[in-house]
Amino acid sequence: MTDITLNERKNDLLLAIERFKLVAKATHDVIWDWDLARGTVWWNEGMQEIFGYRPEDIEAGPNSWFDRIHPDDQEQVVKKMHALIEKGESNWSDFYRFRRADGSYAHVHDRGYTIQSGGKPVRMVGSMMDISQQLRSDKARQESEENLTFAIQAAQLGTWNLNPADQTVLFNDRCRELYGYPADTDMHYERLIQFVHPDDRTRVMEAVGRTLDPSLRVPYDIRYRVIGASDRKLRWLHCTGQAYFNPSGKPIRFSGISREITSEITSQEKIAWADQQAAMTIEGSGAGSFMVTLANNEIIYSPTMARIITGSESANMTRNILLASLHPDDIHIRNQAYAEAEDNGELRYEARFIWNDTSVHWVRVLGRYLYDSLGKAVSLSGIVMDITDRIESEQRLKVNEEHLRTLIEQAPVATALFVGEEMVIDIPNEAMLKFWGKGRSIIGKPLREALPELEGQPFLSILDRIYKTGEAHSEQGARADLVVDGQLQTFYYDYTYKPLKNAKGEVYAILDMAVDVTEQVISRQELEQSEERYRQLAAELERRVGQRTDELHQANIELMNSNNNLQQFAYAASHDMQEPLRKIQSFGSRLLLTYSDKLDENGKYMLNRIQDASKRMSAMIDDLLAYSRLTTREGEFEKVALDDVVDSVLADLEISIQEQKTDIIVEGLPVVWGNRSQLTQLVQNLISNAVKYRLPDQESVIRLSYRTLDGAEKETLPKLLPDHKYIRLEVSDNGIGFDEIYLDRIFQMFQRLHGRSEFSGSGIGLALCKKVVQNHQGYITARSQPGKGATFIVYLPVPR
Incomplete structure (x- = not known):
């Protein structure tokens, strides 16, 4: 009997073990068995399938478990488990993060129970479930619900839900606002329908009936007016919704959204009235009007349109x-x-x-589509105009222009045509292009833009006068300073400006014909200067030296007084001018803050323009004051570490550098001899310019580097101190760059190569840089190409 009992217990144990193994294999969890007496932990195949650990990767002891718990969770999990074992409790569960074989962490729900022997836990068996995907799904669902709520609120949509059984209605806050805040007792279909405009009420009730009809089940989509329950305000609403039915076809829920379209309806009414007025204006101008209904291709047209298209108004x-x-x-x-x-x-x-009489006529067609609230085109309206006379005139003009072009190209002297008041360059022959030295790229550009060096010379004003008076102009041996091959050079020309007039006697172009007489004029000038020089040199040399010495002495005194007066004037002027600007900005801000809801968009736009203009003026005054304060007193010069200067500047410009996503690369910079404040202004202007003039579609990179100046290069530079060594500092960027023909211009006061709408600034920054470098007996220049960045080169002395 005892043997049978032992065998039965043994079989039961083997069966239990077999069942445990089958469960461990069948489950999608990780099964573990912790032998507390031996200190070993057994894991099933789920450890590899779920977390990627092979059996040979797993240690035998409980550290195979505890060491893979996230460091932030490990202490509380282990402490809680040991507390349960010490107290002899049965069940344990916890949520924590468990490290996978690839190093990532899974969120797990771990559950276990203890096996007792003699009132003491000897084993602990449990299962670990990976709930990472579930947590991600819960988070995604929560974010989706939050996004939906935000979208509804942002779109100012009202939501509603009608219970067909008891006819009660639930509104969100926005929907209550659209209905004029009805009372709680009004939140019933039969009561709410009374707030619909009487002229729309029947139509709304019919639409609701069709949506709730199980045989139709049509979507609810309607526009109607409501009169607010409390505020009695008239509003237009666009409501869409859907009914939901149970298996027997009975409606169980009717819900949807409401959107206010009052402004849209008002705008459409204004547009319709404007279209009527426009149609009257169009017919009065001789143009024809039409409108096509796209649903049936029906066309409504004016008699004038029929005549323009077919030649007969009765067509x-x-x-x-x-x-x-x-x-x-x-x-x-x-x-x-x-x-x-x-x-x-x-x-x-x-x-x-082609008209009915087979004649051909040119017609210009202009039209615009009109769309419904869903963005679908519903009609096309527009006008037609007979432009035959214009086209024929253009064709005749084209023939005449071709003839003129041939004459200019074959002319024996340099010839070009300047068209319009902006003097757009047209049809320059090869001889004229050679004079200008710019190539064919300047064709089609205004003369001022193509040859900017003409500013300040008499030619542009002469051309402007010819356009106004229609009188021709000619001159012999006229001096012209032109940038040829990147160098500003002086030439002399015999030239003639001949105005060309249209049929009305108006000047529409100027013909320029020129002959280069530079060699003749220079030879004559040199001969005249030589004769004069030798005739007066002996008698005048001593007198002029003495006179020049006195003049220089007096000029130095006057210059010192002028500089002092200028400093005092600039300081006083800047403070006197800044005060009204501050008032403009202050009152402008208060006006915008207090009355913004009373101003239309045009008023706000003009007020913002005033604010922007005053800010630019304030910045320009500050820049002028900084420029006027630059001095060259030797007592202010000291050893200055450029690395410290650059660090200070980068800290000041940190926000703009981050906004432009600019990478600043600074190589080790030396110590120079100079004024720390002025050198800070120099570096700040160069770096801020490089940050500002970046290419919008390219990552901005700025590099600061230097090298010691050798003797050969120093000899080529003007105004350097002979007893000082110099360094060559380079600030390079990959920004928009510029054409080097403007090299001298960019260092002048108030000179800009770009409009304020493209890049902000006062046009003083580079002039200030030049002034600082001059104060240090240095030299500044630049190298650049459009679209390929720029490098500003500064030569500064180092301590002796």
Whole structure:
């Protein structure tokens, strides 16, 4: 009997073990068995399938478990488990992070129970479930719900839910506002329908009935007016919704959203009235108008349009007749215009139409699509204009221009045509292009832009006078300073400006013909100067030396007085001018803050323009004051570590550097001899310019480097101290760059190569840099190409 009992218990144990192994294999959890007496932990295959650990990777003891718990969770998990074992409790569970074989962490839910022997826990068995995906799903669902709530609030949408069983309605806050804040007792369908405008009430009730009808089940989509329950305000609403039915076809819920469209309806009414006024204006101007309903291709047109298209105002127009009148060779023009109009809503093309009498006429078509609230085009309206006379005039003009072009290109002297008041360069022959030394890229540009060095010379003002008076002008041996091959050079020309006039007697272009007489003029000048020089040199030399010495002495005294007066004037002027600017900015800010809701968009725009202008003026005054304060007193010069200067500047410009995402690379910089404050202004202007003039689609990189100046290079530079060594500091960027023909111009006061709409600034920064370098007996220049960045080169002395 005892043997049978022992065998049965043994079989039961083997069966239990087998069941445990089957469960461990079948479950998607990680099964573990911790032998507390032996200090070993057994893991099932889930340890490899779920966390990626092979059996040979896992240690035998409990550290195979505890060491893989996230450091932030480990202490509390282990402490809680040991407390349970010490107290002899049965069940344990916890949530924590467990490290996978690839180093990432999984969120797990771990559960276990203890096996007792003699009232003492000897084993602990449990299962570990990976709940990472569940947590991600819960988080994604929560974020989705939050995003939906935010979207509804941001779009100012009202949400509602009607219970068909008891006819009660639930509104969110926005929907209550749209209905004028009805009382709680009004939140019933039969009560709420009374707030719908009487003229729309029947239509709304019919739409609700169709949506709740199980045989129809149509979506709810309607526009109607409501009169606010409390504020009695009239509002237009666009409501969309859907009914939900149980399996037997009974509606169980009717919900949707409401959006206020009062401003849209008002705008459409204004547009309709404006269209009526425009149609009257169009017909009065001789153009024809039309409107096409896209749903049925029905066209409504004016008699003037029929005449422009067919030659007869009595023609019975349809879209097919209109297309049939189009010249066969221009069908592709119309098709392309309609394809573009589908994208931008604007129809625009010029084509030929064949009249009933077979004559051909040019017509210009302008149109615009009108869309419904869903963005679907519902109609096309526009105008047509007969432009035959204009096209024929343009063709005749084109023939005349071709003839003129041939004459200019074959002219024996340098010849070019300047068109319009902006003097756009047109048809320059090769001889004239050679004079200017700019190549053919200047064709089509205004003369002022193509040859900026002409500013300050008499030619531009002479051309302006010719456009106004129509009087020709000629001159012999006129001096012209032109940038040729990157160098500003002086030439002399015999030239003639001949105005060209149209049929109305108005000047539309100026013909420029020139002959280079530089060699003759220079030879004559040299001869005259030589004769004069030798005639007066002996008698005047001593007198002029003495006179020059006195003049220089007096000039030095006057210069010192002038500098002192200028410093005092600049300081006083800047403070006197800054005070009204501060008042403008202060009152402008208060006006914008207090009355912004009373100003329309144009008023706000103009007020912002005033603010921007006053800020630019304030910045310009500060820059002028900084420029005027630059001095060269030897007592202010000392040893200055450029590394410290650059660190200070980068700290000041940290925000703008981060906004422009600029990478600043600073190589080790030396100690120089100079004024720390002025050198800080120099470095700050160079770096801020490099940050500002970046290419928008390219990562901005700025590099600061230097090298010691050798003797050969020093000899080529002007005004350097002979008893000092110099370094060559370079500030390089990969920004927009500039054409080196403007090299001298960029260091002048108030000179800008770009408009304020493109880049801000007062136009003083580089002039200030030049002043600082001059104060240090140094030299500044730059190397650049458009679109390929710029390098500013500064030569500074080092301590002896």
